[in-house]
Amino acid sequence: MELRKPPPVRRLTGNEWAAPGAAPRPAPPPAPAPVTSNGNGHHPATSFVGPARAPAHTSIAIDRMQVENLSVSYGDKPAVKSVSLPIRQGEVLALIGPSGCGKTTLLRTLNRLTELTRGASFSGRIALDGVDIASMEATSLRRRVTMVFQQPNPFPMSVFDNVAYVLREQASRRPRKAAVRGAVNDALARAGLLDEVADDLDHPALRLSGGQQQRLCIARALAADPEVLLLDEPCSALDPVSTRLIEELIIKLREDVAVVIVTHNLQQAYRVADYVAFMYLGELVEYGSAHKMFGSPSQQRTKEYVGGAFG
Amino acid sequence: MSATHVTGAVRSRANTGSSYRLTDRIGLGLAWLLGLLFCAIAAAIVVYFLIEGIRHLRPSLLVTNPQAGVTESQTGGFLDPLLGTFIIALMSMAIALPFGVGIAVWLSEFGRPKTLARVAESAVEMMAGEPAVVLALFGLALFESHLLGFLSQSTHGVVLGQSFFAAAALLSLVGLPMVVANVREGLQAIPSHVREASYALGKTKIATVRRVLLPAARPSVITGTMLGVGRVIGDTAIVLLLLGGTLTFQSANSVPVLGLLRGTGDTLTGYIYYNAPTGDGNQQDKAYAAAFVLMLMVLALNVGVDIVVNRSRKAVRWS
Amino acid sequence: MDEDDFLEQSHGISQDQRAELGLGALVFVVVGLLLAMLGFVLHEAWPSFAHNGIGWFGPGGSLDQQIQAIINSGELKEAPVYTFHAWPLIWSTILITAGAVAIAFPASLFIAVFIVEFAPQWLRRTLEPVVRLLASVPSVIYGLAGVLVIVPFIGNHLITQGEKASVTPIIELTGASLLAAVLILTVMIAPIMIAVFVDGLRSVPRGWLEGSLALGVNRWRTFWKVGVRTVRPVLVAGTVLATARALGEAIMLSMVSGSVPFSPNPIDGLIFLFEPSQPLAATIIHNTEALNSPPMKATLYAIGFVLLFSAAMLSLIGWVVKRPMRKYGASYGVVL
Numbered sequence: 001m002e003l004r005k006p007p008p009v010r011r012l013t014g015n016e017w018a019a020p021g022a023a024p025r026p027a028p029p030p031a032p033a034p035v036t037s038n039g040n041g042h043h044p045a046t047s048f049v050g051p052a053r054a055p056a057h058t059s060i061a062i063d064r065m066q067v068e069n070l071s072v073s074y075g076d077k078p079a080v081k082s083v084s085l086p087i088r089q090g091e092v093l094a095l096i097g098p099s100g101c102g103k104t105t106l107l108r109t110l111n112r113l114t115e116l117t118r119g120a121s122f123s124g125r126i127a128l129d130g131v132d133i134a135s136m137e138a139t140s141l142r143r144r145v146t147m148v149f150q151q152p153n154p155f156p157m158s159v160f161d162n163v164a165y166v167l168r169e170q171a172s173r174r175p176r177k178a179a180v181r182g183a184v185n186d187a188l189a190r191a192g193l194l195d196e197v198a199d200d201l202d203h204p205a206l207r208l209s210g211g212q213q214q215r216l217c218i219a220r221a222l223a224a225d226p227e228v229l230l231l232d233e234p235c236s237a238l239d240p241v242s243t244r245l246i247e248e249l250i251i252k253l254r255e256d257v258a259v260v261i262v263t264h265n266l267q268q269a270y271r272v273a274d275y276v277a278f279m280y281l282g283e284l285v286e287y288g289s290a291h292k293m294f295g296s297p298s299q300q301r302t303k304e305y306v307g308g309a310f311g
Numbered sequence: 312m313s314a315t316h317v318t319g320a321v322r323s324r325a326n327t328g329s330s331y332r333l334t335d336r337i338g339l340g341l342a343w344l345l346g347l348l349f350c351a352i353a354a355a356i357v358v359y360f361l362i363e364g365i366r367h368l369r370p371s372l373l374v375t376n377p378q379a380g381v382t383e384s385q386t387g388g389f390l391d392p393l394l395g396t397f398i399i400a401l402m403s404m405a406i407a408l409p410f411g412v413g414i415a416v417w418l419s420e421f422g423r424p425k426t427l428a429r430v431a432e433s434a435v436e437m438m439a440g441e442p443a444v445v446l447a448l449f450g451l452a453l454f455e456s457h458l459l460g461f462l463s464q465s466t467h468g469v470v471l472g473q474s475f476f477a478a479a480a481l482l483s484l485v486g487l488p489m490v491v492a493n494v495r496e497g498l499q500a501i502p503s504h505v506r507e508a509s510y511a512l513g514k515t516k517i518a519t520v521r522r523v524l525l526p527a528a529r530p531s532v533i534t535g536t537m538l539g540v541g542r543v544i545g546d547t548a549i550v551l552l553l554l555g556g557t558l559t560f561q562s563a564n565s566v567p568v569l570g571l572l573r574g575t576g577d578t579l580t581g582y583i584y585y586n587a588p589t590g591d592g593n594q595q596d597k598a599y600a601a602a603f604v605l606m607l608m609v610l611a612l613n614v615g616v617d618i619v620v621n622r623s624r625k626a627v628r629w630s
Numbered sequence: 631m632d633e634d635d636f637l638e639q640s641h642g643i644s645q646d647q648r649a650e651l652g653l654g655a656l657v658f659v660v661v662g663l664l665l666a667m668l669g670f671v672l673h674e675a676w677p678s679f680a681h682n683g684i685g686w687f688g689p690g691g692s693l694d695q696q697i698q699a700i701i702n703s704g705e706l707k708e709a710p711v712y713t714f715h716a717w718p719l720i721w722s723t724i725l726i727t728a729g730a731v732a733i734a735f736p737a738s739l740f741i742a743v744f745i746v747e748f749a750p751q752w753l754r755r756t757l758e759p760v761v762r763l764l765a766s767v768p769s770v771i772y773g774l775a776g777v778l779v780i781v782p783f784i785g786n787h788l789i790t791q792g793e794k795a796s797v798t799p800i801i802e803l804t805g806a807s808l809l810a811a812v813l814i815l816t817v818m819i820a821p822i823m824i825a826v827f828v829d830g831l832r833s834v835p836r837g838w839l840e841g842s843l844a845l846g847v848n849r850w851r852t853f854w855k856v857g858v859r860t861v862r863p864v865l866v867a868g869t870v871l872a873t874a875r876a877l878g879e880a881i882m883l884s885m886v887s888g889s890v891p892f893s894p895n896p897i898d899g900l901i902f903l904f905e906p907s908q909p910l911a912a913t914i915i916h917n918t919e920a921l922n923s924p925p926m927k928a929t930l931y932a933i934g935f936v937l938l939f940s941a942a943m944l945s946l947i948g949w950v951v952k953r954p955m956r957k958y959g960a961s962y963g964v965v966l
Contacts, residue, residue, distance in 0.1 A: 113844060143846030153837035156860050156958045169847045169855065172332065204958045217841070224845055335850045338740075339748070345737050346744035346757070349824075352817060353760045356767075356775065410656055417653035427657065433945070434661045440871065440941045441667075442878020444914050448934040449667040451921070452674050484663070517649035538766075545768030547881040552918055580770045587770075588777050589885045595778065602771050613763050 061090035064228055064258040070124035072105050079105040081282040089258040094273035098311050102282040103262045107230050111145040112138045146221035147230040151237055152213035154205035159197050162205045162216055163187050166224040191219035192249050211242020231261040247272050270294055278302045364603020367596040377558035389601050391559045392582035396544050402479035403486055403543050411490025416520055419498040439488035447552035450481035473555040475572040481549050486539030497531025498524055530623035534616045541612045547580040556581055579605045671935045678932035681712035689717035693891035704923025714929050718893040722907035727876045730815035735869055738820045742827035747853045765821035773885035776814040781805040781886055789904050806888035809903040814886055819872040830864030831857055863952045870948035874941045880911035889916055910937055
């Protein structure tokens with residue numbers, strides 16, 4: 001069967017983000033860069049440079065989390081079967097796969113949200129900076145590994161209170177407004193929302209547009225100063241313009257946090273990811289650099305999925 | 312870039328202590344404590360009336376009438392008050408049901424002009440919040456007037472103003488808000504595409520209501536009625552002022568049913584009030600027995616409401 | 631299918647219009663009744679207010695004597711006496727209502743939070759029907775339990791002989807007291823509040839709670855800061871409902887609060903809790919036999935009007951308090 005190439009999509013480079021007002025330049029076609037790899041697509045932790053992308057400020061990708069042989073079942077039904085992955089700061093990891101393949105379950109297990117579901121059982125190990133997350137308190141873990149959901153869910157408070165929420169609840173005594181203002185502005189700036197809301201931080205969060213609300217949720221997640229940011233299909237409920245803004249944001253954020261994004265939109269993964277993990281029916285079929293996975297995947301099933309044969 | 316950004320190692324955090332602060336623990340503990348305390352109090356109330364009721368309730372009480380007497384064994388049962396409870400429940404809901412459904416339909420499906428709708432909503436809400444004593448006073452003023460004198464007895468030209476009619480009329484105001492609230496909720500829960508389908512077939516609004524919406528909202532009508540009955544049979548103030556408090560039925564004249572309804576009587580609640588230590592009768596045992604019967608009625612109504620709600624939840628799927 | 635199910639013009643008024651007019655008439659009747667109630671009660675009450683002016687609400691004189699004088703003047707067909715200073719009744723109402731709501735509100739809130747979020751499944755399934763059952767128990771039954779259990783308990787076990795002796799000339803401490811009234815009223819209104827609060831808390835969108843948990847905030851805090859904060863209008867609505875109930879409660883209070891129009895004095899110390907009193911609504915119940923005496927009738931209607939007005943005012947206050955709370959919330963379909 002003739003394998004269709006993925007549709008030509010303009011790749012975002014870091015340069016465009018640097019000049020927000022400028023007209024977007026068409027990017028040069030990605031030049032295949034030589035990457036050292038072994039058979040399963042694993043790369044050594046150091047000296048990774050993505051293809052045709054502005055070099056990261058830190059050229060070292062730091063290991064943040066390690067997933068080892070993780071299996072998750074709801075009752076008798078296995079959702080994730082023996083998955084192993086690294087998650088590194090400096091990279092965007094995209095989890096792709098058709099519906100029901102377990103990518104969302106995997107994501108939610110990274111911050112132990114699946115524990116809240118009745119009947120969920122786990123085996124395997126997930127380590128955050130070397131420490132098994134099962135041995136930490138769930139709430140401490142979730143401050144270091146924060147999540148943004150598919151449906152924007154800002155709290156029914158002002159913009160300021162939303163972003164300051166984590167800071168206020170973290171401290172042993174409720175900090176004064178002046179004390180957190182700096183951190184709030186900081187988080188909003190990192191989320192690219194500060195310009196739009198700076199004149200009225202008391203604006204009710206629920207009156208923002210969908211895209212703004214989602215960026216607010218990202219700001220809120222960043223205010224916790226996490227080490228890992230998990231994004232569960234963050235743009236699926238948004239319009240293309242907001243989607244683009246958030247994708248640019250994600251690329252910029254990867255310097256500071258490890259980003260894991262679940263998406264069913266292959267084009268989005270193509271635009272945004274440095275590494276891709278393809279899951280099917282709970283198993284990790286293939287893991288590799290974005291360039292390899294979209295260009296020349298080694299597994300047949302990956303080829304089929306990426307080529308659009310099924311979804 | 313964040314000023315607190317640190318490359319590499321684990322970021323140090325100011326508070327790595329337990330995530331549950333002391334106030335959180337106290338709050339959670341308090342919630343548990345109060346929850347269990349509430350269980351205990353509820354259990355105590357139920358058990359208390361259960362025990363005392365079983366001790367003092369004899370079947371003969373249900374079928375004999377109150378009689379004049381000195382000791383407990385002579386004063387008979389509470390048949391008439393029991394019947395009285397049924398009568399006022401029936402009469403008051405016979406008024407409250409059509410009124411309540413009509414008002415609920417108007418509020419939900421018509422509701423113009425907007426100001427009238429808001430006034431009506433507030434009126435029903437205020438009616439629900441009014442003390443029963445005040446409703447009773449109003450009823451007295453209303454039924455003592457010569458205009459409505461025909462609904463109760465009159466002696467020497469002075470209208471008594473106390474009868475089943477009077478009590479039932481005011482009690483219907485007590486049951487009305489329940490019916491309105493429930494039926495309205497039931498109608499609003501029906502999605503608009505059902506109405507649109509009916510209109511698209513050329514049916515009028517009122518026909519849609521009669522043939523599509525109300526049948527679909529039937530569980531709400533039933534629960535509203537049952538809850539209304541619950542409130543009506545539990546009322547004492549209106550009964551005290553408007554029913555005359557005669558322990559047996561005292562018909563106004565010899566016409567079979569109408570005479571009874573124009574006359575005075577009592578209900579279980581009035582009977583209990585009378586026989587409580589603070590009342591004139593002061594027969595505790597009778598009071599316990601009657602209280603037990605009343606509690607059973609209330610319990611039965613609540614269980615009935617639960618059953619209707621559960622069945623309707625399983626039955627209707629609006630897709 | 632009937633023919634009149636379909637659109638039909640008859641004499642220029644369509645079937646729908648007729649229905650609208652008919653149903654609207656029902657609405658007018660009910661609204662009219664409410665207004666008539668306000669009017670009638672005020673009309674009957676007017677002589678009492680007119681004679682006493684603002685002093686009607688104030689203190690002054692022995693209420694027992696005043697009531698007796700009023701009744702006598704009516705029965706003996708003398709010139710009507712209306713002198714009435716209701717302050718002890720008002721004070722009693724305030725104390726009992728405020729006391730019951732002050733205890734019931736936080737307790738009900740914690741219990742509602744417990745039921746919705748922290749109670750184990752089996753406990754939750756028993757508690758909810760129990761709450762609804764308790765909310766529908768008639769007040770006379772609460773009164774019965776009060777007068778047969780609580781009042782004797784307080785009278786025999788909590789009040790010492792010394793305390794009883796210390797007040798003998800003025801009042802008698804029987805156990806029918808402020809404490810009994812507040813306790814039983816609290817138990818009476820708590821289920822109402824709990825039921826309303828539980829409904830409100832249930833309807834908080836789970837997405838918000840999940841979002842808070844995913845930020846590392848513990849369950850208690852999440853529920854409190856996001857859930858409870860969101861349903862503040864529901865808290866107000868439930869409190870208004872319960873307060874109106876407490877205000878208008880006549881039967882139960884007439885049985886347990888002591889039938890003496892006495893003003894409990896906080897300065898008395900602990901005895902304050904044991905002092906009898908008589909709230910407004912209970913006063914009406916106590917004097918129903920005297921309704922034949924026109925001046926007494928006017929006085930009782932005046933009390934009734936005060937209650938009527940207070941209940942209406944409560945709804946208004948609730949509405950006013952709820953308005954600023956809407957600023958940050960969404961209209962996500964919760965009936966607030």
